[in-house]
Amino acid sequence: MLIPLTELLQEARRAGWATPAFNVANSDTVAAVMEVAQEARSPLILLARGPDIDLIGGTVQAAMRRFPRLPVVLHLDHGRAFPEAVRAIGHGFSSVMVDGSILPYAENLALTLRVVEIARAVGCSVEGEIGHVGAGSDHPSRQAHHLTDPEEATRFARASGVDCLAVAVGTAHGEYQHGPPQLDFLRLEAIARQVEVPLVLHGGSGTPPEQLHRAIVTGVAKINVATDVRRAFIAGFRQAAEGPGGDVDLNRCLKAARQAVTEAVRAWVELAGSANRF
Ligand SMILES: [Zn+2]
Structure with missing residues:
Protein backbone atom coordinates (compact mmCIF):
# COMPACT_ATOMS: atom_id res chain seq x y z
CA MET A 1 0.00 0.00 0.00
CA LEU A 2 1.65 3.19 -1.20
CA ILE A 3 1.16 6.15 1.16
CA PRO A 4 2.50 9.72 1.50
CA LEU A 5 4.60 10.37 4.56
CA THR A 6 2.48 13.13 6.10
CA GLU A 7 0.39 11.21 8.63
CA LEU A 8 3.00 8.53 9.17
CA LEU A 9 5.57 11.06 10.36
CA GLN A 10 3.08 13.10 12.38
CA GLU A 11 2.09 9.96 14.25
CA ALA A 12 5.75 8.98 14.75
CA ARG A 13 6.64 12.41 16.10
CA ARG A 14 3.67 12.41 18.45
CA ALA A 15 4.51 8.98 19.82
CA GLY A 16 8.30 9.42 19.96
CA TRP A 17 9.58 6.98 17.34
CA ALA A 18 10.99 7.41 13.84
CA THR A 19 10.58 5.72 10.48
CA PRO A 20 13.88 4.65 8.98
CA ALA A 21 14.20 5.60 5.30
CA PHE A 22 16.42 3.32 3.25
CA ASN A 23 18.22 4.14 0.06
CA VAL A 24 17.58 1.36 -2.45
CA ALA A 25 19.45 0.77 -5.68
CA ASN A 26 18.07 -2.41 -7.27
CA SER A 27 15.48 -5.18 -6.91
CA ASP A 28 17.65 -7.05 -4.37
CA THR A 29 17.86 -4.14 -1.94
CA VAL A 30 14.14 -3.38 -2.42
CA ALA A 31 13.20 -7.02 -1.67
CA ALA A 32 15.46 -7.27 1.39
CA VAL A 33 14.19 -4.04 2.94
CA MET A 34 10.52 -4.89 2.29
CA GLU A 35 10.84 -8.40 3.73
CA VAL A 36 12.22 -7.05 7.01
CA ALA A 37 9.58 -4.31 7.21
CA GLN A 38 6.77 -6.83 6.67
CA GLU A 39 8.19 -9.27 9.20
CA ALA A 40 8.68 -6.51 11.82
CA ARG A 41 5.40 -4.77 10.91
CA SER A 42 7.32 -1.55 10.42
CA PRO A 43 6.10 1.14 8.02
CA LEU A 44 8.73 1.82 5.42
CA ILE A 45 10.21 4.71 3.46
CA LEU A 46 12.17 3.79 0.33
CA LEU A 47 14.54 6.44 -1.02
CA ALA A 48 15.57 6.73 -4.66
CA ARG A 49 17.80 9.31 -6.29
CA GLY A 50 16.92 11.19 -9.49
CA PRO A 51 18.80 8.92 -11.95
CA ASP A 52 17.08 5.84 -10.43
CA ILE A 53 13.50 7.13 -10.66
CA ASP A 54 12.49 4.89 -13.60
CA LEU A 55 14.20 1.74 -12.32
CA ILE A 56 13.14 1.99 -8.68
CA GLY A 57 9.61 3.20 -9.48
CA GLY A 58 8.91 0.05 -11.50
CA THR A 59 10.76 -2.28 -9.14
CA VAL A 60 8.89 -1.08 -6.05
CA GLN A 61 5.48 -1.24 -7.74
CA ALA A 62 6.21 -4.85 -8.73
CA ALA A 63 7.58 -5.81 -5.28
CA MET A 64 4.55 -4.34 -3.53
CA ARG A 65 2.33 -7.04 -5.01
CA ARG A 66 4.03 -9.41 -2.55
CA PHE A 67 3.30 -7.11 0.40
CA PRO A 68 -0.14 -5.58 -0.25
CA ARG A 69 -0.70 -4.46 3.36
CA LEU A 70 2.76 -3.02 4.03
CA PRO A 71 2.61 0.80 4.25
CA VAL A 72 5.33 2.04 1.89
CA VAL A 73 6.37 5.59 1.09
CA LEU A 74 8.21 5.77 -2.23
CA HIS A 75 10.21 8.95 -1.83
CA LEU A 76 12.48 10.92 -4.16
CA ASP A 77 15.68 11.69 -2.24
CA HIS A 78 17.40 15.05 -2.83
CA GLY A 79 15.40 16.20 -5.84
CA ARG A 80 17.39 19.21 -7.02
CA ALA A 81 15.10 20.65 -9.67
CA PHE A 82 11.41 20.96 -10.51
CA PRO A 83 11.44 18.56 -13.52
CA GLU A 84 12.94 15.82 -11.35
CA ALA A 85 10.04 16.08 -8.89
CA VAL A 86 7.55 16.01 -11.76
CA ARG A 87 9.22 12.91 -13.19
CA ALA A 88 9.10 11.10 -9.82
CA ILE A 89 5.42 11.92 -9.38
CA GLY A 90 4.79 10.65 -12.92
CA HIS A 91 6.48 7.37 -12.01
CA GLY A 92 4.14 6.82 -9.08
CA PHE A 93 6.26 8.19 -6.22
CA SER A 94 4.08 9.05 -3.23
CA SER A 95 6.52 11.59 -1.81
CA VAL A 96 9.34 13.85 -2.99
CA MET A 97 12.17 15.72 -1.40
CA VAL A 98 13.03 19.05 -2.95
CA ASP A 99 16.52 20.05 -1.90
CA GLY A 100 17.27 23.70 -2.50
CA SER A 101 19.53 23.80 0.53
CA ILE A 102 22.53 25.14 -1.39
CA LEU A 103 20.44 28.00 -2.80
CA PRO A 104 19.84 31.36 -1.13
CA TYR A 105 16.74 31.31 1.15
CA ALA A 106 14.38 33.03 -1.33
CA GLU A 107 15.34 30.70 -4.20
CA ASN A 108 15.06 27.61 -2.01
CA LEU A 109 11.60 28.76 -0.92
CA ALA A 110 10.48 29.53 -4.49
CA LEU A 111 11.59 26.10 -5.75
CA THR A 112 10.01 24.33 -2.80
CA LEU A 113 6.71 26.20 -3.23
CA ARG A 114 6.50 25.12 -6.89
CA VAL A 115 7.03 21.48 -5.93
CA VAL A 116 4.55 21.66 -3.03
CA GLU A 117 1.91 23.08 -5.38
CA ILE A 118 2.17 20.27 -7.93
CA ALA A 119 2.60 17.55 -5.29
CA ARG A 120 -0.51 18.67 -3.39
CA ALA A 121 -2.57 18.32 -6.54
CA VAL A 122 -1.90 14.57 -6.63
CA GLY A 123 -1.77 13.81 -2.88
CA CYS A 124 2.01 13.48 -2.80
CA SER A 125 3.95 14.66 0.28
CA VAL A 126 6.99 16.95 0.23
CA GLU A 127 10.19 17.18 2.28
CA GLY A 128 12.23 20.38 2.15
CA GLU A 129 15.69 21.18 3.50
CA ILE A 130 16.94 24.29 5.26
CA GLY A 131 20.54 24.67 6.33
CA HIS A 132 22.69 22.19 4.45
CA VAL A 133 23.67 18.65 5.40
CA GLY A 134 27.19 18.17 4.02
CA ALA A 135 29.47 15.19 3.45
CA GLY A 136 31.22 13.12 6.12
CA SER A 137 34.48 13.76 4.27
CA ASP A 138 34.23 17.45 5.18
CA HIS A 139 35.67 18.55 8.49
CA PRO A 140 32.92 19.29 11.07
CA SER A 141 34.21 22.87 11.41
CA ARG A 142 33.38 23.40 7.74
CA GLN A 143 29.94 21.87 8.11
CA ALA A 144 29.26 24.14 11.08
CA HIS A 145 28.75 27.08 8.69
CA HIS A 146 25.71 25.39 7.20
CA LEU A 147 23.85 24.24 10.31
CA THR A 148 20.14 25.08 10.38
CA ASP A 149 19.10 28.36 11.97
CA PRO A 150 15.98 27.73 14.12
CA GLU A 151 14.28 31.02 13.17
CA GLU A 152 14.90 30.45 9.47
CA ALA A 153 13.60 26.88 9.74
CA THR A 154 10.40 28.12 11.36
CA ARG A 155 9.81 30.72 8.66
CA PHE A 156 10.65 28.24 5.91
CA HIS A 173 26.25 12.07 4.29
CA GLY A 174 28.53 9.08 3.67
CA GLU A 175 31.32 7.86 5.93
CA TYR A 176 32.30 10.04 8.90
CA GLN A 177 35.96 10.48 8.12
CA HIS A 178 36.71 12.69 11.12
CA GLY A 179 35.19 10.46 13.81
CA PRO A 180 31.56 10.07 14.87
CA PRO A 181 29.38 13.19 14.70
CA GLN A 182 28.35 15.22 17.71
CA LEU A 183 24.82 16.50 17.24
CA ASP A 184 24.00 20.04 18.31
CA PHE A 185 21.08 19.21 20.58
CA LEU A 186 20.50 22.78 21.76
CA ARG A 187 19.94 23.71 18.14
CA LEU A 188 17.76 20.68 17.45
CA GLU A 189 15.65 21.42 20.54
CA ALA A 190 15.21 25.05 19.50
CA ILE A 191 14.14 23.93 16.02
CA ALA A 192 11.74 21.32 17.38
CA ARG A 193 10.12 23.83 19.74
CA GLN A 194 9.17 26.12 16.88
CA VAL A 195 8.79 23.96 13.77
CA GLU A 196 5.47 22.16 13.77
CA VAL A 197 6.16 19.60 11.03
CA PRO A 209 22.68 5.16 18.70
CA GLU A 210 22.36 7.19 21.91
CA GLN A 211 22.43 10.41 19.86
CA LEU A 212 19.83 8.99 17.49
CA HIS A 213 17.54 8.09 20.39
CA ARG A 214 17.84 11.58 21.78
CA ALA A 215 17.16 13.10 18.34
CA ILE A 216 14.02 10.96 17.99
CA VAL A 217 12.53 12.00 21.33
CA THR A 218 13.36 15.61 20.43
CA GLY A 219 11.28 15.55 17.21
CA VAL A 220 13.09 13.67 14.44
CA ALA A 221 10.58 11.34 12.80
CA LYS A 222 12.49 10.20 9.69
CA ILE A 223 16.10 9.04 9.58
CA ASN A 224 17.80 8.55 6.22
CA VAL A 225 20.06 5.53 5.86
CA ALA A 226 22.09 5.02 2.69
CA THR A 227 25.69 4.12 3.53
CA ASP A 228 24.76 1.25 5.88
CA VAL A 229 22.64 -0.43 3.18
CA ARG A 230 25.34 -0.06 0.52
CA ARG A 231 28.10 -1.17 2.85
CA ALA A 232 26.14 -4.27 3.92
CA PHE A 233 25.28 -5.23 0.35
CA ILE A 234 28.84 -4.88 -0.91
CA ALA A 235 30.37 -6.69 2.08
CA GLY A 236 27.89 -9.58 1.78
CA PHE A 237 28.47 -9.87 -1.94
CA ARG A 238 32.23 -9.70 -1.60
CA GLN A 239 32.39 -12.31 1.12
CA ALA A 240 30.43 -14.78 -1.01
CA ALA A 241 32.38 -13.92 -4.15
CA GLU A 242 35.67 -14.58 -2.41
CA GLY A 243 34.43 -17.88 -0.94
CA PRO A 244 34.81 -21.25 -2.67
CA GLY A 245 33.12 -21.25 -6.08
CA GLY A 246 31.50 -17.91 -5.37
CA ASP A 247 33.20 -16.08 -8.19
CA VAL A 248 31.07 -17.90 -10.77
CA ASP A 249 27.85 -18.21 -8.76
CA LEU A 250 26.19 -14.83 -9.12
CA ASN A 251 22.96 -15.91 -7.43
CA ARG A 252 24.84 -17.10 -4.37
CA CYS A 253 26.61 -13.74 -4.11
CA LEU A 254 23.35 -11.81 -4.52
CA LYS A 255 21.66 -13.95 -1.90
CA ALA A 256 24.49 -13.23 0.55
CA ALA A 257 24.26 -9.52 -0.27
CA ARG A 258 20.48 -9.54 0.37
CA GLN A 259 21.02 -11.37 3.66
CA ALA A 260 23.56 -8.77 4.81
CA VAL A 261 21.13 -5.94 3.94
CA THR A 262 18.40 -7.74 5.89
CA GLU A 263 20.54 -7.71 9.03
CA ALA A 264 21.44 -4.03 8.68
CA VAL A 265 17.79 -3.08 8.15
CA ARG A 266 16.64 -5.11 11.17
CA ALA A 267 19.07 -3.20 13.37
CA TRP A 268 17.72 0.11 12.09
CA VAL A 269 14.08 -0.83 12.63
CA GLU A 270 14.96 -1.75 16.19
CA LEU A 271 16.89 1.48 16.75
CA ALA A 272 14.16 3.72 15.31
CA GLY A 273 11.42 1.96 17.28
CA SER A 274 9.27 1.48 14.16
CA ALA A 275 8.37 -2.20 14.66
CA ASN A 276 4.73 -3.18 15.29
CA ARG A 277 3.41 0.16 14.09
CA PHE A 278 0.87 -1.15 11.59
ZN1 LIG B 1 20.51 13.10 2.36
Missing part, protein backbone atom coordinates in the same frame (compact mmCIF):
# COMPACT_ATOMS: atom_id res chain seq x y z
CA ALA A 157 8.35 25.49 7.19
CA ARG A 158 5.41 27.88 7.50
CA ALA A 159 5.95 29.67 4.20
CA SER A 160 6.60 26.56 2.09
CA GLY A 161 3.94 24.25 3.49
CA VAL A 162 6.26 21.21 3.44
CA ASP A 163 5.12 18.06 5.25
CA CYS A 164 8.50 17.51 6.91
CA LEU A 165 11.79 19.34 7.08
CA ALA A 166 15.38 18.09 6.81
CA VAL A 167 17.68 20.01 9.12
CA ALA A 168 21.44 20.21 9.53
CA VAL A 169 22.36 19.65 13.18
CA GLY A 170 25.69 17.86 12.93
CA THR A 171 25.14 14.72 10.86
CA ALA A 172 26.59 14.28 7.36
CA PRO A 198 8.20 16.45 11.76
CA LEU A 199 11.97 16.78 11.34
CA VAL A 200 14.23 14.66 9.17
CA LEU A 201 17.78 13.62 9.93
CA HIS A 202 20.02 12.80 6.96
CA GLY A 203 23.28 10.91 7.46
CA GLY A 204 21.96 8.29 9.88
CA SER A 205 24.69 5.72 9.12
CA GLY A 206 27.55 6.00 11.60
CA THR A 207 25.67 8.26 14.03
CA PRO A 208 25.95 6.84 17.59
Whole structure:
Protein backbone atom coordinates (compact mmCIF):
# COMPACT_ATOMS: atom_id res chain seq x y z
CA MET A 1 0.00 0.00 0.00
CA LEU A 2 1.65 3.19 -1.20
CA ILE A 3 1.16 6.15 1.16
CA PRO A 4 2.50 9.72 1.50
CA LEU A 5 4.60 10.37 4.56
CA THR A 6 2.48 13.13 6.10
CA GLU A 7 0.39 11.21 8.63
CA LEU A 8 3.00 8.53 9.17
CA LEU A 9 5.57 11.06 10.36
CA GLN A 10 3.08 13.10 12.38
CA GLU A 11 2.09 9.96 14.25
CA ALA A 12 5.75 8.98 14.75
CA ARG A 13 6.64 12.41 16.10
CA ARG A 14 3.67 12.41 18.45
CA ALA A 15 4.51 8.98 19.82
CA GLY A 16 8.30 9.42 19.96
CA TRP A 17 9.58 6.98 17.34
CA ALA A 18 10.99 7.41 13.84
CA THR A 19 10.58 5.72 10.48
CA PRO A 20 13.88 4.65 8.98
CA ALA A 21 14.20 5.60 5.30
CA PHE A 22 16.42 3.32 3.25
CA ASN A 23 18.22 4.14 0.06
CA VAL A 24 17.58 1.36 -2.45
CA ALA A 25 19.45 0.77 -5.68
CA ASN A 26 18.07 -2.41 -7.27
CA SER A 27 15.48 -5.18 -6.91
CA ASP A 28 17.65 -7.05 -4.37
CA THR A 29 17.86 -4.14 -1.94
CA VAL A 30 14.14 -3.38 -2.42
CA ALA A 31 13.20 -7.02 -1.67
CA ALA A 32 15.46 -7.27 1.39
CA VAL A 33 14.19 -4.04 2.94
CA MET A 34 10.52 -4.89 2.29
CA GLU A 35 10.84 -8.40 3.73
CA VAL A 36 12.22 -7.05 7.01
CA ALA A 37 9.58 -4.31 7.21
CA GLN A 38 6.77 -6.83 6.67
CA GLU A 39 8.19 -9.27 9.20
CA ALA A 40 8.68 -6.51 11.82
CA ARG A 41 5.40 -4.77 10.91
CA SER A 42 7.32 -1.55 10.42
CA PRO A 43 6.10 1.14 8.02
CA LEU A 44 8.73 1.82 5.42
CA ILE A 45 10.21 4.71 3.46
CA LEU A 46 12.17 3.79 0.33
CA LEU A 47 14.54 6.44 -1.02
CA ALA A 48 15.57 6.73 -4.66
CA ARG A 49 17.80 9.31 -6.29
CA GLY A 50 16.92 11.19 -9.49
CA PRO A 51 18.80 8.92 -11.95
CA ASP A 52 17.08 5.84 -10.43
CA ILE A 53 13.50 7.13 -10.66
CA ASP A 54 12.49 4.89 -13.60
CA LEU A 55 14.20 1.74 -12.32
CA ILE A 56 13.14 1.99 -8.68
CA GLY A 57 9.61 3.20 -9.48
CA GLY A 58 8.91 0.05 -11.50
CA THR A 59 10.76 -2.28 -9.14
CA VAL A 60 8.89 -1.08 -6.05
CA GLN A 61 5.48 -1.24 -7.74
CA ALA A 62 6.21 -4.85 -8.73
CA ALA A 63 7.58 -5.81 -5.28
CA MET A 64 4.55 -4.34 -3.53
CA ARG A 65 2.33 -7.04 -5.01
CA ARG A 66 4.03 -9.41 -2.55
CA PHE A 67 3.30 -7.11 0.40
CA PRO A 68 -0.14 -5.58 -0.25
CA ARG A 69 -0.70 -4.46 3.36
CA LEU A 70 2.76 -3.02 4.03
CA PRO A 71 2.61 0.80 4.25
CA VAL A 72 5.33 2.04 1.89
CA VAL A 73 6.37 5.59 1.09
CA LEU A 74 8.21 5.77 -2.23
CA HIS A 75 10.21 8.95 -1.83
CA LEU A 76 12.48 10.92 -4.16
CA ASP A 77 15.68 11.69 -2.24
CA HIS A 78 17.40 15.05 -2.83
CA GLY A 79 15.40 16.20 -5.84
CA ARG A 80 17.39 19.21 -7.02
CA ALA A 81 15.10 20.65 -9.67
CA PHE A 82 11.41 20.96 -10.51
CA PRO A 83 11.44 18.56 -13.52
CA GLU A 84 12.94 15.82 -11.35
CA ALA A 85 10.04 16.08 -8.89
CA VAL A 86 7.55 16.01 -11.76
CA ARG A 87 9.22 12.91 -13.19
CA ALA A 88 9.10 11.10 -9.82
CA ILE A 89 5.42 11.92 -9.38
CA GLY A 90 4.79 10.65 -12.92
CA HIS A 91 6.48 7.37 -12.01
CA GLY A 92 4.14 6.82 -9.08
CA PHE A 93 6.26 8.19 -6.22
CA SER A 94 4.08 9.05 -3.23
CA SER A 95 6.52 11.59 -1.81
CA VAL A 96 9.34 13.85 -2.99
CA MET A 97 12.17 15.72 -1.40
CA VAL A 98 13.03 19.05 -2.95
CA ASP A 99 16.52 20.05 -1.90
CA GLY A 100 17.27 23.70 -2.50
CA SER A 101 19.53 23.80 0.53
CA ILE A 102 22.53 25.14 -1.39
CA LEU A 103 20.44 28.00 -2.80
CA PRO A 104 19.84 31.36 -1.13
CA TYR A 105 16.74 31.31 1.15
CA ALA A 106 14.38 33.03 -1.33
CA GLU A 107 15.34 30.70 -4.20
CA ASN A 108 15.06 27.61 -2.01
CA LEU A 109 11.60 28.76 -0.92
CA ALA A 110 10.48 29.53 -4.49
CA LEU A 111 11.59 26.10 -5.75
CA THR A 112 10.01 24.33 -2.80
CA LEU A 113 6.71 26.20 -3.23
CA ARG A 114 6.50 25.12 -6.89
CA VAL A 115 7.03 21.48 -5.93
CA VAL A 116 4.55 21.66 -3.03
CA GLU A 117 1.91 23.08 -5.38
CA ILE A 118 2.17 20.27 -7.93
CA ALA A 119 2.60 17.55 -5.29
CA ARG A 120 -0.51 18.67 -3.39
CA ALA A 121 -2.57 18.32 -6.54
CA VAL A 122 -1.90 14.57 -6.63
CA GLY A 123 -1.77 13.81 -2.88
CA CYS A 124 2.01 13.48 -2.80
CA SER A 125 3.95 14.66 0.28
CA VAL A 126 6.99 16.95 0.23
CA GLU A 127 10.19 17.18 2.28
CA GLY A 128 12.23 20.38 2.15
CA GLU A 129 15.69 21.18 3.50
CA ILE A 130 16.94 24.29 5.26
CA GLY A 131 20.54 24.67 6.33
CA HIS A 132 22.69 22.19 4.45
CA VAL A 133 23.67 18.65 5.40
CA GLY A 134 27.19 18.17 4.02
CA ALA A 135 29.47 15.19 3.45
CA GLY A 136 31.22 13.12 6.12
CA SER A 137 34.48 13.76 4.27
CA ASP A 138 34.23 17.45 5.18
CA HIS A 139 35.67 18.55 8.49
CA PRO A 140 32.92 19.29 11.07
CA SER A 141 34.21 22.87 11.41
CA ARG A 142 33.38 23.40 7.74
CA GLN A 143 29.94 21.87 8.11
CA ALA A 144 29.26 24.14 11.08
CA HIS A 145 28.75 27.08 8.69
CA HIS A 146 25.71 25.39 7.20
CA LEU A 147 23.85 24.24 10.31
CA THR A 148 20.14 25.08 10.38
CA ASP A 149 19.10 28.36 11.97
CA PRO A 150 15.98 27.73 14.12
CA GLU A 151 14.28 31.02 13.17
CA GLU A 152 14.90 30.45 9.47
CA ALA A 153 13.60 26.88 9.74
CA THR A 154 10.40 28.12 11.36
CA ARG A 155 9.81 30.72 8.66
CA PHE A 156 10.65 28.24 5.91
CA ALA A 157 8.35 25.49 7.19
CA ARG A 158 5.41 27.88 7.50
CA ALA A 159 5.95 29.67 4.20
CA SER A 160 6.60 26.56 2.09
CA GLY A 161 3.94 24.25 3.49
CA VAL A 162 6.26 21.21 3.44
CA ASP A 163 5.12 18.06 5.25
CA CYS A 164 8.50 17.51 6.91
CA LEU A 165 11.79 19.34 7.08
CA ALA A 166 15.38 18.09 6.81
CA VAL A 167 17.68 20.01 9.12
CA ALA A 168 21.44 20.21 9.53
CA VAL A 169 22.36 19.65 13.18
CA GLY A 170 25.69 17.86 12.93
CA THR A 171 25.14 14.72 10.86
CA ALA A 172 26.59 14.28 7.36
CA HIS A 173 26.25 12.07 4.29
CA GLY A 174 28.53 9.08 3.67
CA GLU A 175 31.32 7.86 5.93
CA TYR A 176 32.30 10.04 8.90
CA GLN A 177 35.96 10.48 8.12
CA HIS A 178 36.71 12.69 11.12
CA GLY A 179 35.19 10.46 13.81
CA PRO A 180 31.56 10.07 14.87
CA PRO A 181 29.38 13.19 14.70
CA GLN A 182 28.35 15.22 17.71
CA LEU A 183 24.82 16.50 17.24
CA ASP A 184 24.00 20.04 18.31
CA PHE A 185 21.08 19.21 20.58
CA LEU A 186 20.50 22.78 21.76
CA ARG A 187 19.94 23.71 18.14
CA LEU A 188 17.76 20.68 17.45
CA GLU A 189 15.65 21.42 20.54
CA ALA A 190 15.21 25.05 19.50
CA ILE A 191 14.14 23.93 16.02
CA ALA A 192 11.74 21.32 17.38
CA ARG A 193 10.12 23.83 19.74
CA GLN A 194 9.17 26.12 16.88
CA VAL A 195 8.79 23.96 13.77
CA GLU A 196 5.47 22.16 13.77
CA VAL A 197 6.16 19.60 11.03
CA PRO A 198 8.20 16.45 11.76
CA LEU A 199 11.97 16.78 11.34
CA VAL A 200 14.23 14.66 9.17
CA LEU A 201 17.78 13.62 9.93
CA HIS A 202 20.02 12.80 6.96
CA GLY A 203 23.28 10.91 7.46
CA GLY A 204 21.96 8.29 9.88
CA SER A 205 24.69 5.72 9.12
CA GLY A 206 27.55 6.00 11.60
CA THR A 207 25.67 8.26 14.03
CA PRO A 208 25.95 6.84 17.59
CA PRO A 209 22.68 5.16 18.70
CA GLU A 210 22.36 7.19 21.91
CA GLN A 211 22.43 10.41 19.86
CA LEU A 212 19.83 8.99 17.49
CA HIS A 213 17.54 8.09 20.39
CA ARG A 214 17.84 11.58 21.78
CA ALA A 215 17.16 13.10 18.34
CA ILE A 216 14.02 10.96 17.99
CA VAL A 217 12.53 12.00 21.33
CA THR A 218 13.36 15.61 20.43
CA GLY A 219 11.28 15.55 17.21
CA VAL A 220 13.09 13.67 14.44
CA ALA A 221 10.58 11.34 12.80
CA LYS A 222 12.49 10.20 9.69
CA ILE A 223 16.10 9.04 9.58
CA ASN A 224 17.80 8.55 6.22
CA VAL A 225 20.06 5.53 5.86
CA ALA A 226 22.09 5.02 2.69
CA THR A 227 25.69 4.12 3.53
CA ASP A 228 24.76 1.25 5.88
CA VAL A 229 22.64 -0.43 3.18
CA ARG A 230 25.34 -0.06 0.52
CA ARG A 231 28.10 -1.17 2.85
CA ALA A 232 26.14 -4.27 3.92
CA PHE A 233 25.28 -5.23 0.35
CA ILE A 234 28.84 -4.88 -0.91
CA ALA A 235 30.37 -6.69 2.08
CA GLY A 236 27.89 -9.58 1.78
CA PHE A 237 28.47 -9.87 -1.94
CA ARG A 238 32.23 -9.70 -1.60
CA GLN A 239 32.39 -12.31 1.12
CA ALA A 240 30.43 -14.78 -1.01
CA ALA A 241 32.38 -13.92 -4.15
CA GLU A 242 35.67 -14.58 -2.41
CA GLY A 243 34.43 -17.88 -0.94
CA PRO A 244 34.81 -21.25 -2.67
CA GLY A 245 33.12 -21.25 -6.08
CA GLY A 246 31.50 -17.91 -5.37
CA ASP A 247 33.20 -16.08 -8.19
CA VAL A 248 31.07 -17.90 -10.77
CA ASP A 249 27.85 -18.21 -8.76
CA LEU A 250 26.19 -14.83 -9.12
CA ASN A 251 22.96 -15.91 -7.43
CA ARG A 252 24.84 -17.10 -4.37
CA CYS A 253 26.61 -13.74 -4.11
CA LEU A 254 23.35 -11.81 -4.52
CA LYS A 255 21.66 -13.95 -1.90
CA ALA A 256 24.49 -13.23 0.55
CA ALA A 257 24.26 -9.52 -0.27
CA ARG A 258 20.48 -9.54 0.37
CA GLN A 259 21.02 -11.37 3.66
CA ALA A 260 23.56 -8.77 4.81
CA VAL A 261 21.13 -5.94 3.94
CA THR A 262 18.40 -7.74 5.89
CA GLU A 263 20.54 -7.71 9.03
CA ALA A 264 21.44 -4.03 8.68
CA VAL A 265 17.79 -3.08 8.15
CA ARG A 266 16.64 -5.11 11.17
CA ALA A 267 19.07 -3.20 13.37
CA TRP A 268 17.72 0.11 12.09
CA VAL A 269 14.08 -0.83 12.63
CA GLU A 270 14.96 -1.75 16.19
CA LEU A 271 16.89 1.48 16.75
CA ALA A 272 14.16 3.72 15.31
CA GLY A 273 11.42 1.96 17.28
CA SER A 274 9.27 1.48 14.16
CA ALA A 275 8.37 -2.20 14.66
CA ASN A 276 4.73 -3.18 15.29
CA ARG A 277 3.41 0.16 14.09
CA PHE A 278 0.87 -1.15 11.59
ZN1 LIG B 1 20.51 13.10 2.36
